[in-house]
Amino acid sequence: MSQPVDPNSFRTGPDEAGHFGIFGGRYVAETLMPLILDLEKAYNDAKADPAFAAELTELNARYTGRPSPLYFAERLTEHLGGAKIYFKRDELNHTGSHKINNCLGQILLARRMGKTRIIAETGAGQHGVAAATVAARFGLPCVVYMGRTDVERQSPNVFRMRLLGAEIVPVTAGAGTLKDAMNEALRDWVTNVSDTYYLIGTAAGPHPYPELVRDFQSVIGNETKEQIVAAEGRLPDLIVACVGGGSNAIGLFHPFLDDSDVAIVGVEAGGEGLQGDQHCASLSAGRPGVLHGNRTYLLQDGDGQILEGHSISAGLDYPGIGPEHSWLKEIGRVEYVPATDEEAMEAFQMITRFEGIIPALEPAHAFAEVIKRAPKMDPDQIIVMNLCGRGDKDVFTVGKVLGVEL
Amino acid sequence: MSRIDTRFAQLRSENRAGLVTFVTAGDPDAETSLAILKALPEAGADVIEMGMPFSDPMADGPAIQLAGQRALSSGQTMAKTLDMVRRFRDGDDQTPLVLMGYYNPIYIYGVDKFLDDAVAAGVDGLIIVDIPPEADEELCIPAVHRGLNFIRLATPTTDDKRLPTVLNNTSGFVYYVSITGITGAAAPNPDEVAASVARIKAKTDLPVAVGFGVKTAGQAAAIAAAADGVVVGSALVSAIAGSLDDDGRAGPATVGAVTDLVRDLAAGIRGAANGSAA
CATH class of the missing domain: 3.40.50.1100 (Rossmann fold)
Incomplete structure (x- = not known):
C-alpha cells in the first residue's frame, strides 16, 4: 500500500496495486480478479500505443465535438x-454531458480486448445514454442496469437508451438507485466473464478503473x-x-x-x-x-x-x-x-x-x-x-x- | 489441527464428502437463526458456514441477498453474529464454523478486534469474498497468525498460472466456485467440476469443497463424487424464506424447513461414492 512518494507532485498515483494513499485498491471476488488484471494490462498497452490516443482524439473532435x-x-x-x-x-x-469522454475511451479499450458485449450501470441515465451511444456507434450489444427509482424519475433518458438499442434492466434490490445498479452490473460481469466488458461510469471501482476513467476525463x-x-x-x-x-x-x-x-x-x-x-x-x-x-x-x-x-x-x-x-x-x-x-x-x-x-x-x-x-x-x-x-x-x-x- | 482439519480428516476416514451448509446469521431473526444453527449438525451438516449479512452482497444472488436483508431488518449486527457463534459453541465443540461475508463490516468493526472476538467466540475460519490474495496483509495474514483458517475461493477464471497465488496462505479447505456467476444461479456441470477439482488437487493437499448452484440432493450427490465437500446455501435460505408467514416472521415450520432439506442433502451425499479419495 505504498503511494509512490513524490513530494513535488499530486499526479503520480495510483501505485501498481491501484492505491492512492490508503484508498483505491482491488477488492473484488476471485472470479473478477483475472479480468481486472487483464484490463490493467490492456490499458497499459493502449496507453503505450499512439494509435489508440490518435483514434480517441479523432472521435473526441468529430463525434463528441x-x-x-x-x-x-x-x-x-x-x-x-x-x-x-x-x-x-x-x-x-x-x-x-462529460460521460461520453469516458465511454469513447472505454469502448475503444473493449474493442481492443476483443469483448463483444457491453454492460453499464447508470444513475441519472447520462452515463447509460453515453454507453448506449458508443455501443451503437461500434455495433455492440449493450445492457444498462438502472435502479427502479431512477428508471421512474429519469424516463426521458430511459427512452433514449432504448432508442439507441440498449436493453434496460430495472434493479429492484435495495432502494433501487445507483449503488444497487452497480451491484447488479457486477453480478452480470461475474456471470458473463468471457465476452463482456463492464463500462463503468465513474472514477471508482477496482483498479484500474479509477485511473483510466480519470485519464479519459x-x-x-x-x-x-x-x-x-x-x-x-x-x-x-x-x-x-x-x-x-x-x-x-x-x-x-x-x-x-x-x-x-x-x-x-x-x-x-x-x-x-x-x-x-x-x-x-x-x-x-x-x-x-x-x-x-x-x-x-x-x-x-x-x-x-x-x-x-x-x-x-x-x-x-x-x-x-x-x-x-x-x-x-x-x-x-x-x-x-x-x-x-x-x-x-x-x-x-x-x-x-x-x-x-x-x-x-x-x-x-x-x-x-x-x-x-x-x-x-x-x-x-x-x-x-x-x-x-x-x-x-x-x-x-x-x-x-x-x-x-x- | 483446527476443527476444520479434524473434520475433513474424519470425513476422509469415512470415505465420504462432507456437507457444508450456509445460512445467514440473523435470518429471519436472531432467535430462530440460533435455533437453526444449533440444529444443523444433528441434521447432517459437517461444516457450517454462517453469512455475516451485508447491505451490498455483490457476489450473491437474490436468495442470499434477501436473507441478508431479512437479517439486517431484524436488527442483526456483527456483535450479534459473534455472540451467536459463542452460544453455538457452548453446546458444540466439534462442528467447524466458518464466517463468510464481505470485508466492509469487518473493516468497520476493526480488523484486530474482529479477529480477537472471532477467535474467542469459537470461529474456525473465514471466507471473505472481496479480499483477493493481492490484499493478504490486510486480513488474511493477521487471521492466520491467530490460528484461524483463511479459506479462499477458486473459480473457473482462476487459471493454472494464478492458482498458486490463490492457494498461497489458504488453509482449512479450498472453496471451488463451480460456475462463473453468483450464488444460487445455474447448476454446475459435474464433469467440469470433477476436472476442476482435479486441477486444484494437483496443486494442493487441502480438501476442496464445491459450491454455487447446488440445490438438490441429486446435484449434491453428483458433486460429492468428485469433491471433499459440497456447499449448499441459496437452497437453505430459500427454505427459510418459504416458511415465513405473510409478515415475514418465522413460523413453527421454519427450523424444520431447513433441517429437512439438510437431512435430504446429507443422505444424498452419504449415498454417493467418493471418487476424490483424497
Missing part, C-alpha cells in the same frame, strides 16, 4: 459581483488549461466541479493538481442537509470503507452497512466516491463541501435565467458553491466551473419541485 468551449459567464459575473466566472461547457458534448482539465491561458493569460484562482462518483471533477482537477496557486473545490450533494441522513455527501459526512472494489469514503452505519443516499440529482446519488478524491481530501489538496437540494435548485434557476443555459442539476450543485464564493473574491480573480451536463433530463424533476405539472 471537442474541445468544448470555455465560456465567460458575463451576466452571472456581473450579478454576483466578484470573481470572473467561466463555464467549461461539457454540456455541449454529444449526448449532453482529463481532456476536460487539459483543454481548460489551454483555453483559460488563451483567454486570460494565466491559470484560474479557483476551479469547481460537482462530485457524485467524481469523474467530471477528477477530469477537471487532475491537470491542475500541481498548480499550487489554483484552489480546487468539489461540491457534494447535501440533499436535505447533513444533519440527517437525506444527503449523499460521502466525503463530508461519511468515513472510509470498502465497497465496489475500492477503499474510499462511504456513507455507512456504525456496523459497516452501506446507506442509501439522497439527492434531488440522481447523478450524485451514490454513497461512495472515487478513491482519488478520498486521497485528495485526506492530503488537503482539494476542499470538498456540500450543497443542498434547495441551493442547487436556486443555482439551476440562476444559470438558466442569467445565461440562457439550462444546466443539469449536478453542475447546479457546483454553481451553488460559486454563488457563495464569487462575491467574496476580487473582480480580477477567475473561477472556472465545469458545467458537465445539460438539464433537459431534469425538467420533470424541477417542474415537480416548482409545482408545475408537465
